[in-house]
Amino acid sequence: MLNSVFNWFERIYPPTELAKNPHPPQGVKDFYVYFLKQFRWGLLAKMTLVAIGATIDAMIPVFLGQIVDLVSNESPGNIFTSHGAMLLGFALVIILRPAAFTLSSLVHFHTIFPPMMGRTRWQSHWHVVRQSWAYFQRDFAGRIASKIMETGNSLESSTMQAIDSVWYMVIFLIVAITVLINVEPVFVLPLLVWLIVYLGIMTRFLPRIAKRSKDNSEARSVVTGRIVDCYTNIQTLKTFASSKFEDEYVAGSVKNHTNVLHRLMREFTKMWTLLFLINAVLMVSVGYMALYFWNEGMITAGKLATIIPFVWQTVNISGWILEVATNIFRDYGTVQDGVDTIARPITMLDADDAEELDADKAGIEFKNVHFAYDADKTTDKPRVIENLNLNIKPGEKIGLIGRSGAGKSTLINLLLRLFDAQSGEIRIDGQRIDEVTQDSLRRAIGFVSQDTSLLHRSVGENIKYGRPNASDEDMIAAAKQAKIHDVILGLEDENGNKGYDARVGERGVKLSGGQRQRIAIARVLLKDAPILILDEATSALDSEVEAAIQEQLQHLMTNKTVIAIAHRLSTIAAMDRLLVMDQGRIVEQGTHEELLKAKGHYASLWHRQSGGFANMEGADPAIPSG
Template sequence: MLNSIFNWFERIYPPTELAKNPHPPQGVKDFYIYFLTQFRWGLAAKMALVAVGATIDAMIPVFLGQLVELTTNGTPGNVFATHGMMLLAFALVILARPASFILSALLQFHTIFPPMMARTRWQSHWHVVRQSWSYFQRDFAGRIANKIMETGNSLVDSAMQVIDSVWYMIIFLIVAITVLAEVEPIFIVPLLIWLVAYAAIMVFFLPRIARRSKENSDARSVVTGRIVDCYTNIQTLKTFASSKFEDEYVAGSVKSHTKVLHRLMREFTQMWSLLYVINALLMVGAGYMAIIFWNNGDLSPGKLATIIPFIWQTVNISGWILDVASGVFRDIGNVQDGMDTIARPITMLDDEDAPELEAENTQIEFNQVHFAYDSDKVKDKPRVIENLNLTIKAGEKIGLIGRSGAGKSTLVNLLLRLFDAQAGEIKIDGHRIDHVTQDSLRRAIGFVSQDTSLLHRSVGENIKYGRPYASDADMIAAAKQAKIHDVILGLEDENGNKGYDARVGERGVKLSGGQRQRIAIARVLLKDAPILILDEATSALDSEVEAAIQEQLQHLMTNKTVIAIAHRLSTIAAMDRLLVMDQGRIVEEGTHEELLKANGHYASLWRRQSGGFANMEGADPAIPSS
């Protein structure tokens, strides 16, 4: 029975539902409204129940005053006969309090709190994960994740606290002032004076607490980001014996966070000190007035028993409300800080009516393409791609060659639409790639990069990532083609999962570079997309394994349009056409033999090969951080 009640309340709001507009707005007020309106009816019911509870609580001193009047003026023996109905009404009202509390708890802890927190985090993640690649290049992954988790928690906490405490106090004070106006209007004066002072404290300190809390949240996120960065790159930390440097790096952020936290705590100390002063003045002033009125015969014992508890309840509630209100403003500061990260507009949205890309012939065209990193922030930024014109026929195999920084990987990133060109257009089968959906574009492209990272999931899930609903038989066939099947069968993780069920660790850290690259190749083999991009796809493999996989890649390239980047020129010498890039331009093109006869840039690189490698170290330069 009890579980059925819980289930009913818990099924009202699904936790992973998207809003009609799935992109959270900027601005704290709009950000709150965006999430809270999704739970409007639950919140309205919660407010109604809190109002009922506050009204009952505010009536307790009235009941107490009436009982004092009965015991003072009534005749023992006939109280129930003369006042039975009134006493029954008092009892029913008081018994309604736990009923309102139980319903309020069911709404808050089962209908609103868990799904609102889950939905806030889910919708924030849904929006953030669709940001451009450069968005993630400019921040710590741990910091972004921390913002999403903390913002969801702070938003829900602050909303619930406003209803449970601030709304409660508003209703309580309305009832209290109304009752005091009926009992003895003069006692409204000290209460109103206290309310003005109380409001002044809140108006002065709470915005300051919100600002300090935003600073604190940001400083805390920096600590989290630096710590996560250490753990993510633990191998580099260990191999470079940089523990002392890393200690100083993290300790610096911890010290900065502590300074910010101290500034926040100063605001709390000053605020609470003033509250205790005005509370003491209210108690002494109202109490002294009550005694004077009673002593002069102007106040009955029943009224005295009503007024004093009202004042005492107000003082007790004030501390609770201020604590909650400061927490709310602290949460608002956290939400504002998180919102700056979460609600940032997506710079590469699909057009509303963008069609799916139907890649059939897979001819690729670059027409007068210009591109520079961060050109929106820095004017006259040097271009990485300069007036690029290139046509790759359907089914043609292209090899890209060039020194580090020539623009090879940038060209690939533009084709994948990880960035948008500042000028020119890129087409596949005559369709501009910025006019079709990004998902359909990337489904048409199989990509193996030189920096292979895997998801912290099972080997099988990583291979099937390109085609999630592929059969296990197809998955195993792809692994065998990539010469990794036998290795996979010998894997076992710390939880006892074996073979294709074994987890590979964060970014595939439990596997060697060659094993990660072979799994990535298996993933692309299984995906079987019509366009294939190989960016140093075999750079982490030994010669024997590379030779075996090259045979499979040759098979995979059949009837596909291929772009292959390699510093090991011998791996792409047999391509249909080789393109030599320098400073964002194509400076030479032709077959291997034609370029050797031309005795130009390519021939120079070929002659300088030593053991199969060109004298070109590294890859395209990293994207500048902001």
């Protein structure tokens, strides 16, 4: 029965539902409103229940005062017969309190708390994961994840604390002041003076706490980002014996976070000292006034028993409210800091009228394309791609050659629309890639990079990533083509999962570079896209396995448009056309034989090749790796 009640409250708000506009707005206030309005009816119910509870709490001193007057004026034995109905009314009101707070707990802890935190994190992640590749290149992955987790928790926490405490106190004070006006208006004066000073303390210190909390959140995220960066690159850390350097790198952020936290704590201490002082003054002044008025016969013992508990309750609540308010502003500062990272506008959106790409023939055209990293259309930074014109016919096999920094990988990134060119057009089968949906564009392209990273999931999930609905038989066939099936059958993770169910570790760390690359090739084989991009696809393989896979890649390239990058020129010499790039331009093109006869840049690279690798001397270090 109880589980049925829980289930009813828990099903009201699904945690992974998207808002009508799925992109959270900038500005911390708009960010709050964006998420809170998704829970408006639950929050309204919560506020109503808290108001009922606060009203009942505020009436308890009134009941106590009236009971004291009854005891003072009635003879023993008559109180229940003379005033039974009134006492029963008091009891029923007090019994209503646990019912109101039970309902409040159900709404809070089952209807709002888990789904609000979950939905804030989910919708923030949904927005962030659609940011451009450049967005993630400029930040720590751990820091971004930390912002999403902390912001979801802080938004929910600050909202519910505001209702449970600040809203509670507002209702309590309204009832308390109303009662004191009816009991003895003069006692409202010290309470109003105290309230003005109390609000002054909050007005002075809470914004400062919010700012310090934002600084604290940022400093804490830096610590998290640096620690995660160490763990992510643990092999580099170990192999370069750089533990001392890394200790200093992380320790610096820890020390800075501690200093920022100390500054935050100073604000707390000053604020609490002032609160203790004004609370003591209020208790002493109202206590003296109440005793004086009773001593002079101006109020009854019942009124005395009403006034002093009211003030005592107010003093107790004030400390609680101030503590909660500091937490609210601290959470507000965390949300404010998180908004700066989470709610950035997405810079690479699909056009409103974007259509699905139809890459049936898979012809590719670059027309007057210019591109520079970290540049917009109004700047004139050095370009990585300079006035590039390229026409790749449907089904043509292209080899890209050039020194590091020549622009080869940049050209691929532009075709995948990981970046947008500052000017010019890129078309596939006549369709501009910036006018079709990004998902449909990337579904049409199979990509194997030299820096292969796998998801921390099972081998099977990694292979099926490009085609999740593929059958196990198709997955195994792709693995066999990639010469990785036998290796997979021998895998087992720490949880006892074997074969295709074994997890590969973060970025595939449990596998060798060659095994990761063969799994990536199997993934592209299974995807079977009309355009195939190979960026040093066999660079991590030994010669024997590479020769075997080359045969499968030849099969894979049948009826596909192919762009292949390789420093080992022998791996792409048989392509239909070879393009030699230098400083963002195509400086030579033709077949292997034609380029050798031309005795130009390609012929120079070919003759200088030693051990299967081109001499990379002379690369321009000012140009990002192409």
